[in-house]
Amino acid sequence: MTRYAMVVDTRLCIGCGDCVIACKTENKVPDGLNRDWVMEATHGRYPHLGTEFRSERCNHCAHATCVQSCPTGASHYWGETNIVQVAPELCTGCKACIAACPYNARLIRPEGYIDKCTFCVHRVEQGLEPACVSTCPTRCMHFGVLDDANSEVSRLLASRDSYCLLPETGNEPQVYYLR
């Protein structure tokens, strides 16, 4: 499996939400629904507090429980990669994938099928970055192939301390956050 990863530098992210707008525009996400969002995390003890912003979305897990739980194969990996896609023509809207996702990263389209971040695979196919990454005004978001040691994401993860969300689930999430 070729692993694609997204790396978000929490030192550079200012929580402007442009990634959210870019996603909604690029993917025509209906009103009231969001494929990505920004979290503000405050840690420490007053007065020694620190704040970081995280642009979050589907983690495109290498061991995705949503893919495993889907009864029809609508949730599937794109080719031999970890990019998780949903095929609307196979989806019954049973919502098993939503129950199976520990990140609550999926949503229900008004048409009835289940939707989520696709890592803008239609752009990736053309050699472009996902819309959120290309729009980010602080250049805090990066995207690439993790298995390529020379890729930007590999070099960033090798040079900086990083974490991913809920690694204890065993889903092997592929969105990383630089501390």
Place this chain on the structure above:
Amino acid sequence: MLEEVLATARFNPKIDPVLSIWDWRIAVYLFLGGITAGIMCFSAWAVLANKEQQAPFTYWRLSLWGPILLSLGMTTLFLDLEHKLYVFRFYTTFRPDSPMSCGAWILIFVYPAAIALILATLRQGYPLFASWVERIPMGGWLLGPLMDWAERYRRAIAAWNIPFGIALGIYTGILLSGFMARPFWNNAILGPLFLVSGLSTAAALVVVAAREPRERHLFTRIDVGLILTELAIVALLLLSLATGARMQQEALATLFGGDYTIAFWLWFVTLGLVLPLSLEARELSGRRVPYALLAPVLVLAGGYILRRVMLDIGLEVNWTQLATQFDPALLQRLHP
């Protein structure tokens, strides 16, 4: 201290602020699936154990209700689907990793087995209905010979109903317990719990519907055993959660002082298990019990409440809790 709040808006329907993807429709489906499993097991057991005299309703008439109740449950399941026209996709693939896919295919085997047992007992169980069926043009031509065949192989058909009934009953629990992302459900005990609850509700149905006092007494005795087993499994479930990971302990806290304390302890454990158990035990000891139907009706209600409570708690306890900075209560201050 770590406080995480949403910096951008997010309010995906049925996902935020609390997961609410499944409601009463799935609870009804799980309940009716469980009771159908019990019906299949008991009607098959009556045939295999030659209980024709002791339990005539169970032997001849009970099996008819299995596919009817299951179909009602399938209807509520269908109503829950968001992309209804694509329901046929359940049967264009088989995915052994997915409990829901396995369940969809189990039903393919459950229906023929349950319907065959109906055909094997219809003439004696529902003579008027059977003769009407045989008189209608297609019915007489097709169902008559089928009923002859089913009656000839009644015991073999009954033997097939037991494993399929057990598989159906366990599946209703595994459907939920297969989700690792939901700590309250992710527990192997849920399968046996739902199976025993399904058997118990089916026994209660017999007590409600049977006319023979001897049969009602037999199934009251069976139900007492099943309720005691269910209580033991519930205790094991709580123990398993108490000794589980942090998320499972948090899930358990909802039952001890949390939002689901009353629903679980009062509605399910007390009214659905302990009260009917004491009423049935009193009846078996020969003492007079007011409102004889109260105990089985409570068992039936408890069976539904079990599914509903399990469903709701499982959805509420998540790995991810997205708190939002946006507080709608603050808007009220703008409107004097």
